[in-house]
Amino acid sequence: MTYKKKILILGVGAQGSTVAKFMDKEDTVAEIICADYDEKAVNYLVDKLEKGRGTLVDANNTDSIARAAEGVDLVVNALPAQFGFNVFDAAIKAKTNYQDFTAPDIPGTDWVKNIKKMYTEIGPRFKAVDRTALISTGSAPGLINIAARDAMRYLDSCETIYMLVYEGVKAKRFLPFWWSVETAYTDMVDDAYCFEDGEIIVTEPFSRPVYEKFKHVDEEIKLIEHAHDEPVIMGINADKYFRGAKNIYFKYGGTGVEFAETLYKMGMLSREPVEVDGCKVVPLNLAIKLTPPAPKYREEIQEIIEEGLESDTGAMVIKAFGEKDGEKVLVETYVDAPGLVDSFERSGLTAEMYLTGQGGALFTKMFADDKIDQKGLISSDMMTMEQVDYYLQHAAKLDITLDTEVKKI
Amino acid sequence: MPGLTGQNNYNEVEQMRLLIIGSGGVGQSTAMIIKHAGKEGEWAEKVVVSDYNFERADHVTRLCDDPRFVAEKVDARDAKSITALIKKHDIDFVMNAVEPSFNENIFDTCFECGVRYMDCAMTLSKRHPEKPFELAHIKLGDYQFAKHEEWEKAGNMAIVGSGVEPGMADVFARFAAKHLFDTVDEVNVRDGDNYDIPGHEGVAFGFSIWTTIEECLNPPVVWEKDRGWFCTEPFSEPEIFSFPGGIGDVEVINVEHEEVLLVPRVIDCNRVTFKFGVPEEMRTLLLNLQQCGMDDAERKIKVGDSEITPRDFLVKVVPDPLELAPKMIGKGCAGTWVTGTKDGMRRSVYLYQVADNQECYKKYGTNSVVAQTAFSPVIMLELVDKGIWDLKGVHGPESFDPDPFIERMAKYGFPGGMQEKDSEYSEMLNQKRLMSEKK
Numbered sequence: 001m002t003y004k005k006k007i008l009i010l011g012v013g014a015q016g017s018t019v020a021k022f023m024d025k026e027d028t029v030a031e032i033i034c035a036d037y038d039e040k041a042v043n044y045l046v047d048k049l050e051k052g053r054g055t056l057v058d059a060n061n062t063d064s065i066a067r068a069a070e071g072v073d074l075v076v077n078a079l080p081a082q083f084g085f086n087v088f089d090a091a092i093k094a095k096t097n098y099q100d101f102t103a104p105d106i107p108g109t110d111w112v113k114n115i116k117k118m119y120t121e122i123g124p125r126f127k128a129v130d131r132t133a134l135i136s137t138g139s140a141p142g143l144i145n146i147a148a149r150d151a152m153r154y155l156d157s158c159e160t161i162y163m164l165v166y167e168g169v170k171a172k173r174f175l176p177f178w179w180s181v182e183t184a185y186t187d188m189v190d191d192a193y194c195f196e197d198g199e200i201i202v203t204e205p206f207s208r209p210v211y212e213k214f215k216h217v218d219e220e221i222k223l224i225e226h227a228h229d230e231p232v233i234m235g236i237n238a239d240k241y242f243r244g245a246k247n248i249y250f251k252y253g254g255t256g257v258e259f260a261e262t263l264y265k266m267g268m269l270s271r272e273p274v275e276v277d278g279c280k281v282v283p284l285n286l287a288i289k290l291t292p293p294a295p296k297y298r299e300e301i302q303e304i305i306e307e308g309l310e311s312d313t314g315a316m317v318i319k320a321f322g323e324k325d326g327e328k329v330l331v332e333t334y335v336d337a338p339g340l341v342d343s344f345e346r347s348g349l350t351a352e353m354y355l356t357g358q359g360g361a362l363f364t365k366m367f368a369d370d371k372i373d374q375k376g377l378i379s380s381d382m383m384t385m386e387q388v389d390y391y392l393q394h395a396a397k398l399d400i401t402l403d404t405e406v407k408k409i
Numbered sequence: 410m411p412g413l414t415g416q417n418n419y420n421e422v423e424q425m426r427l428l429i430i431g432s433g434g435v436g437q438s439t440a441m442i443i444k445h446a447g448k449e450g451e452w453a454e455k456v457v458v459s460d461y462n463f464e465r466a467d468h469v470t471r472l473c474d475d476p477r478f479v480a481e482k483v484d485a486r487d488a489k490s491i492t493a494l495i496k497k498h499d500i501d502f503v504m505n506a507v508e509p510s511f512n513e514n515i516f517d518t519c520f521e522c523g524v525r526y527m528d529c530a531m532t533l534s535k536r537h538p539e540k541p542f543e544l545a546h547i548k549l550g551d552y553q554f555a556k557h558e559e560w561e562k563a564g565n566m567a568i569v570g571s572g573v574e575p576g577m578a579d580v581f582a583r584f585a586a587k588h589l590f591d592t593v594d595e596v597n598v599r600d601g602d603n604y605d606i607p608g609h610e611g612v613a614f615g616f617s618i619w620t621t622i623e624e625c626l627n628p629p630v631v632w633e634k635d636r637g638w639f640c641t642e643p644f645s646e647p648e649i650f651s652f653p654g655g656i657g658d659v660e661v662i663n664v665e666h667e668e669v670l671l672v673p674r675v676i677d678c679n680r681v682t683f684k685f686g687v688p689e690e691m692r693t694l695l696l697n698l699q700q701c702g703m704d705d706a707e708r709k710i711k712v713g714d715s716e717i718t719p720r721d722f723l724v725k726v727v728p729d730p731l732e733l734a735p736k737m738i739g740k741g742c743a744g745t746w747v748t749g750t751k752d753g754m755r756r757s758v759y760l761y762q763v764a765d766n767q768e769c770y771k772k773y774g775t776n777s778v779v780a781q782t783a784f785s786p787v788i789m790l791e792l793v794d795k796g797i798w799d800l801k802g803v804h805g806p807e808s809f810d811p812d813p814f815i816e817r818m819a820k821y822g823f824p825g826g827m828q829e830k831d832s833e834y835s836e837m838l839n840q841k842r843l844m845s846e847k848k
Contacts, residue, residue, distance in 0.1 A: 174700035262694040265612045267726040268703070274725050279715030283726050286712050290701045290719065 004030035005073040005368045008096075010057065010065065010087060012036045012045045014179075014296065015101055015138065016078030018349065018357020019364050024049045028368040035068045059083040065090035072096050074367050076360075081105035088118075088133065092125050097367060098133040101142065101360050103229045112193060112200055115232050123377030133377040134363060140165055140250075141229040143335060143359035143395070144316055145381035147402055148234065149241065149388050151320040151331040154406050158243035158322035163230055164212055165317075166221050167254030169340045169351060170310035174292060176259040178352040181291045185284060188260045189269045192225035195235030195248035206261045210251050214315040215334065221315075224261070226252035233379040241381055243322060254314070263287055298348040305341055312339040314351065327408055334403040342399075358398050362391055424454035425794040428500040428524075430485055430515060431507035432460040432469045433617065434731055434779030435529060435572070439506060441773040442780070442787045442821060444473045449820060450787075452794040457498045459483035472774055485511040488518040495522045502527070502793070504786060508619045509533055510706065513552055516567065520556070523565060527789065529572030529782055530620060531667050534627060537640070541628050545638040548630065549670050553803050561802030568798075570805050571789050572782035573743045573762070574598055574683070575667035577806075577814075580785070581745035581760035581825075582668070584811035586676050589758055590749040593678040597748075598668045599759070601652045601659030601686035602741035602778075604766060606733055612694060613733050618724050622704045625687060625695050629663035632673045632681040644692055648684065652742040653828050654763030659686040668745075671805035678749070698723070734776035737766045741777050746830070756834035762818065762825045772822065784823045788814050 007023055009016045012034050023029045034045045035057040042054040058064040059079050069075050069090055077087040077100040084104020091098040103115050118135065126133045136142060144163050152158065169178060177184040192203045203225040213220045228250040238245045263269050268287050273280040295301045316335040323329065338346060343354035363380065366372050371390050374382070383391065392402060429436045440458050443450040456473075459481040460466040466480040479498070484490040485507045491514075494500065505515045505528040512532045519526035531550030537543070553569050560567055570576060578598045586593050606613050614621055628640035644662040651658050666683035673681050687695075698704045706720040744761030764777035773780045789806065792798040798809040806814075818825045829835045 176701075258693070259697050262612065262697055266694075266723070267728070268723070270726070274722070276715075276717050276722050276725050279717060281712050281715050281717055281722060283722075286703075286710065286717070286719065286722060287701075289710060289712055290703055292701065 004028060006031045006033065006071060007364065007368070008033045008035060008069050008072040008075045009078060010035050010059070010068070010075060011078035011080075012038070012041045013078060014349075014353045015357055015360060016076065017045050018347075018353060019076055019078065019361045020045060020049060020052065022358065022361035023364055023368065024051050026365060026368055028365075033068065033072065059086060062086050062089045062093070066093040069094035069096050074099060074364065076364055077101070085114075088122050091131070091133070092129055095129045095131060097131050097372075098126070099137055099360075099363060099367065100135050101138040101356070103136060103233070111190075112232055115229070116236065118377055119236065127376035130375060132372055132375055134367070134372060135377065135379045136229045136233055137360050137363040137380045139355040139359035140316065141233065142363065142380050143355065143400065144318070145230060145234065145379070146383060146388055146391050147316070147318050147333050147335050148230075148320070149381055149383055149385070150392065150402055151318045151333050151404065152241070152243055153385065154324060154331045154404070155243050155320060155322040155329070156324055158245040158320055160247040160321045161234070161242060161245050161249070162210070162319040163248075163250045163317075164210075164214075164223055164315065164319065165250070165252050166212075166214060166217070166223065166315040167256060167352070168217060168221075168311055168313035168315070170255055171304045172307045172310060173304065175294070175304065176256040176291060178256075178294045178350050179356075181293055182288050184256055185260060185269055185287060185291075187227050188257065189264060189271075189284070190227040192227045192250075193232050194225065194250070195231045195238065195245075198238075198246050200232055200235050206257075206264055212253075212317070214317065217313055217315060221253045222258075223251035223253035224257060226250055226257075228252070229379075230381075234381045237379070237381055245320075245322075294352075295350065301344055301348070301350055305344060309340065312341055314339065321409070324406070330407045330409050332405050332407065335400065336403055337400045355400070358400065359395075362394055362398075365394060366390060424452055425790060426455045426457075426499055426501050427453055427790065428457045428459060428494055428498065428503045430459055430483055430491065430503060430505050430511075432458050432462075432466040432480075433506065433729075434734075434775045435783050436460070436506035437469045437472070437731075438773045438775045438780045438783030439504060439787055440469050440473050440478060441775070442784050444475055444478070445772060446787070446821060449791075452791050453477060455479065455498060457481050457494060457500065459494060461485065485515060488514060488521070491515060491518045492522055495524055500524055502790065504790065505529070506783075508617060509623070510619070516553055516556075519567070520560060520563065520565065523563065525565060525793065526567040527571050527786055528569055529576065529786060531569045531575075531670070533623065534630075534665065536628055542640055542642045545630055545640055548638060549665065549667050550805075557803040564801050566793070566799070566801055567803045568789060568793070568806060569803060570667040570671055571786045573785050574600055575671055575805065576782075576785040576789075577762060577825075578668050578743060578745045579671050579805055579807040580809075580811045580814045582672050582676055582747060583807040583809075584815055585745065585747040585758060585760060586678075587811060590747065590751050590756060593676060593747060593749040595680040595682070595746075595748045596668070596672050596676065596678050597681070597746040598666065598683045598744070599650045599652070599661055599746050600684070600741070600743050601650060601656055601661055602739060603656045603659075604737055604739040604741060606736045607738065609733065609736060612727060613737070614727060614730050617730070618727050619706070619720060622695060622698065622720060622723075623706070624664050624666060624685075625692075626699050626704050627665040629665045629683070630669050631663065632669050634679045638670070643696075644687065646682075646684070650684070650686075650746075653759070653761055653826060654740050654742050656740055656742050656763070661686045662692075667805070672807055674805065675807045730776055730779065734766070734770050734774075737770075737776055740765050741781065743781055748832075751834050754833035754837060757830035757832040759828040759830055760825060761828065762823055764823060781823065784818075784821050785814075788817045788821060791817065
């Protein structure tokens with residue numbers, strides 16, 4: 001009989017709530033502690049859980065987090081990225097395992113340096129207390145890294161990996177983003193990174209477009225450079241986990257991207273204040289203020305679906321170019337997952353929330369099921385093939401599956 | 410010296426003492442075209458170029474390098490500021506070259522001061538509260554035309570909608586009615602271009618951003634003899650129009666524009682429309698701006714400690730059309746397509762003016778869109794100064810004799826052209842031409 005785990009969920013937004021609800025149904029879990037600075041949000045979630053209890057934390061204060069993490073087996077960090085290092089410190093102090101959904105991003109610091117620091121400095125500290133930190137475990141990064149790892153089964157060597165994500169759900173009403181508007185805009189205007197010729201390099205926002213005709217999507221889609229963890233973490237791990245890939249790209253497209261690109265080109269996503277009639281205003285702040293927020297609550301999502309959707313589509317695709325048995329091949333893997341209507345019917349969530357939340361929860365399950373045996377810090381792309389199989393086996397139960405085709409080129 | 414009585418206070422014999430309010434693209438081009446006209450432009454005794462941003466006005470007068478041109482600061486929202494300049498420089502004509510949101514104040518101040526008035530875009534419309542895409546409500550220029558009698562009684566003159574479109578396009582309509590047709594069926598203003606900014610990735614507005622948003626996102630208005638004025642959805646009724654000057658086929662769509670309000674007041678016809686080539690990318694951008702309220706010119710939004718109007722803020726953020734002018738290549742065509750009958754045959758004619766951006770930039774330091782907009786009022790100012798155009802009250806350009814305007818186009822560097830489009834009449838002309846070649 002597996003030892004039943006105590007899990008601390010830090011941050012009870014969409015991602016944290018989804019993981020909490022998923023783990024509430026798992027036999028391997030004894031208790032779920034829901035923590036946030038927002039008491040109302042904590043109580044709202046706890047009321048929905050059988051194994052839940054609530055506590056308040058101040059994520060700016062490492063001791064506050066460490067106190068909440070005392071005696072737990074796993075801290076799931078679902079807080080905004082700027083709190084990442086605080087939670088690392090607290091987890092190490094409380095000698096507990098750690099999981100997050102995205103790399104820490106501290107304004108004014110070098111993001112790539114921070115990521116490297118996680119492997120070189122934070123990793124050994126977790127190892128020293130015989131614990132594991134598993135980072136970047138949502139859908140992208142997370143599920144997409146698993147899919148990329150899976151694609152490596154079909155290659156002896158790899159040259160280039162493209163990760164293509166297309167958000168094609170279009171509501172009747174104007175709704176450019178299905179997640180935090182602030183995060184969407186800042187992701188889009190921040191420097192993006194790709195791994196090219198074996199180096200991590202900075203790319204311009206909205207630059208280097210590629211055009212892809214996805215299966216099940218009628219039109220050709222433009223996908224652009226987008227600030228994401230994958231090319232950085234996978235680039236760092238390319239030799240060991242990605243058959244020596246020299247080029248790794250993350251490209252992103254969809255309604256929100258097209259909308260944001262027009263604003264960006266107009267200067268409306270700039271962080272530089274502009275003076276109007278003696279007032280200084282940051283264009284990005286006005287854009288955030290005026291853009292409708294993504295729906296959060298069941299009733300809102302239902303209303304949007306009932307209004308009718310212009311399209312309920314999307315794509316998450318890995319294209320890995322390399323060699324197999326001396327021949328050049330392309331491994332093309334589609335991640336098939338429920339769309340908006342299907343996700344809502346299953347869970348009351350949007351497709352975005354469903355995929356990110358469930359994609360992340362599957363990693364939490366692996367912790368609870370004692371399937372993560374590495375010590376130190378690992379990212380979701382560093383899973384063994386056995387771990388990839390376990391993940392995919394349980395993902396299939398949620399109708400998240402991979403469809404892989406190997407093409408000679 | 411002008412008084413403040415509302416009565417005509419200008420001397421019709423003296424050379425014009427002109428106040429240009431706004432030294433953006435149109436204001437700058439107006440000043441430069443007067444300067445470039447050399448002796449032909451000497452009807453202007455003094456040209457005061459004013460702007461809220463004094464440095465911009467000063468820059469324009471430095472470019473003109475002529476003692477007749479003087480820079481001043483003005484607040485177009487403040488009647489006192491305008492009045493003070495009128496008094497200081499003994500102004501007898503005001504040309505309004507700022508965004509039309511300032512029109513009412515400038516128009517009324519000119520009336521109060523008893524000086525003549527001209528603008529390139531009329532007072533703004535307000536959409537119908539219940540059926541904005543069906544019914545016209547407060548139309549472009551309604552505010553100004555409602556005051557026609559007051560102006561007429563005071564012996565003063567206001568020429569409204571006097572740029573290229575409206576402006577030259579209206580003169581063309583009158584010219585066609587006067588010389589080319591026995592009966593006019595439709596007057597369709599059509600505007601298209603093949604502009605490009607090589608290497609430019611961002612958004613490029615060729616004209617005032619504020620006005621572009623206003624024109625393109627307001628419900629377009631159409632006039633028909635049986636229905637009067639009515640509105641449609643933005644970007645409605647797309648059609649391919651073939652433009653001269655090497656531009657070729659461009660998809661044009663309905664846009665709210667003054668000609669539709671002006672032409673039917675004077676010219677007997679059945680239908681009036683305005684269509685403009687708005688590229689697909691620009692349409693998407695404008696609709697996106699509208700969707701999230703960034704086009705809003707009235708509502709104040711609180712951002713941090715500041716309160717701003719989104720559209721005014723956009724104007725500050727988006728690159729000024731003046732900045733992009735040096736890089737833009739290609740040509741723009743403005744014109745009026747008139748159909749009707751002549752000598753018992755159907756006839757179809759497009760009267761047009763094509764301007765090359767690089768040529769305009771070299772001459773006037775602005776892009777061709779604003780240079781085109783500016784040359785028409787300059788011709789009209791000369792005609793007014795010389796007493797050739799002289800009507801009291803509030804008028805659009807089609808109210809005046811078109812011939813002297815047409816005669817002066819080439820002189821000011823903007824020659825017009827006429828394209829005979831396929832029709833019974835053109836067939837007859839073609840046959841005649843063939844026979845004449847035989848002789």
